[in-house]
């Protein structure tokens with residue numbers, strides 16, 4: 001399974017005074033089972049980009065191929081595509097609408113055409129995997145805390161059993177604890193279900209710890225595409241476009257400049273610690 | 282889809298019409314609407330058309346923006362035209378079939394009614410396209426201020442209006458996002474019969490209302506935190522002041538309206 005974007009460009013409000021090229025000539029290939037982070041500051045086009053992945057918006061120019069098929073073909077089943085590519089929007093808790101948590105999670109599977117029983121099973125499974133306590137299932141989603149609401153909303157997409165899961169800034173507005181919980185949950189999902197996961201964020205620190213591949217967006221273009229270690233080598237350029245590398249990157253570069261033989265590509269605290277200890281050995 | 286609703290959307294440009302005081306534009310729109318219902322022959326129609334074309338030209342707003350609003354009232358236009366066409370009494374019959382009868386008067390009425398409706402939408406959208414909602418409410422507040430002498434809460438009304446207008450684009454954007462998000466969960470807003478489509482609105486409307494209430498709550502809190510107490514003793518950062526151009530604007534309006542009224546009374 002793969003998703004290919006071929007020279008995709010997208011313009012908002014074409015032909016008006018507010019015209020804006022949100023994406024410019026994006027070429028991208030997402031492989032099966034990857035854990036990808038998309039980083040960029042606000043307005044760099046991240047949300048616009050991922051809305052192309054499941055055909056919610058149509059590229060102004062360029063093509064998108066899912067499993068080798070052009071998704072803009074006349075008879076392409078967009079609904080099937082959306083089943084395969086699950087998209088969790090930013091602040092997904094704002095889309096809850098049902099009277100009970102359980103019913104809300106059932107919404108996706110029912111739209112897929114599953115029977116009530118099957119949808120219920122899916123909902124149970126999804127709610128369990130996001131760690132919702134069972135006693136809450138039949139309560140109103142509006143009574144939950146922010147972090148819990150977000151889990152329910154994520155469960156709503158998981159219940160559709162997508163092969164690829166895309167999350168737009170899933171940690172926005174959460175406290176550090178809620179943030180770590182959600183990120184750990186996503187990482188676990190990637191490992192256990194071997195799902196392709198695309199994590200959108202504007203925080204390097206969040207993403208560096210989890211992803212294998214990082215795509216840096218700037219002003220509608222892909223600036224870097226590589227492993228976190230590779231990307232952070234450009235920490236000075238990243239800074240110039242308003243993104244900061246993780247603090248360890250700075251520390252490691254500083255140490256190296258001072259003559260300590262450490263690995264400056266270390267991106268997490270654990271890696272850094274190992275590398276520093278090794279240098280002293 | 283929602284971005285196509287132009288009524289109440291500002292088009293950014295620098296034109297004489299944009300720079301006019303909102304009070305001039307408010308009165309102008311009012312006078313213009315009156316004039317639409319005053320003319321009844323081709324000469325009046327020509328005067329209105331020339332006026333409208335001149336205003337549109339000097340506003341620098343592309344014509345396509347003005348006609349966008351027409352789509353919304355297409356049905357109304359068709360119905361109005363048909364009613365006038367068939368139900369106007371008259372003796373110069375052009376065509377008849379059973380009880381259906383089309384008279385020359387009917388054709389004329391239907392034509393004028395159609396023109397009036399189109400001009401009404403196009404003309405009023407000139408105002409909304411060249412005036413920001415804030416200017417508009419400022420203008421209204423100032424123009425209606427005398428009413429506060431008789432205990433009409435002019436300031437509060439203006440405040441409510443400006444807040445409501447301010448939230449329209451936000452709610453439109455929110456609708457767009459929620460719609461996309463539910464589509465991503467397999468919702469279908471476009472296909473199916475009426476019942477099905479109405480049902481499909483629930484996942485859209487519930488979150489929209491929840492968010493509107495949340496926003497209203499937050500805003501009220503934020504206003505209170507900044508000691509908002511209503512209109513008494515409140516001054517403006519940019520008070521409205523007439524400039525020379527505004528008086529010229531009033532003159533043009535007076536000439537236009539005078540002409541229309543005189544023609545109605547003495548002409549034809």
Ligand SMILES: Nc1ncnc2c1ncn2[C@@H]1O[C@H](COP(=O)(O)OP(=O)(O)O)[C@@H](O)[C@H]1O
Pocket residue numbers: 012013020021022040041042043044045046047048049
């Ligand atoms: N619905 C929209 N209409 C017009 N412009 C938009 C819309 N959504 C986003 N944009 C513009 O497109 C650019 C990219 O936005 P977005 O993809 O939301 O960026 P990000 O998710 O990285 O913050 C921004 O400049 C934004 O202002």
Ligand SMILES: [Mg+2]
Pocket residue numbers: 046047048090168
């Ligand atoms: Mg975004």
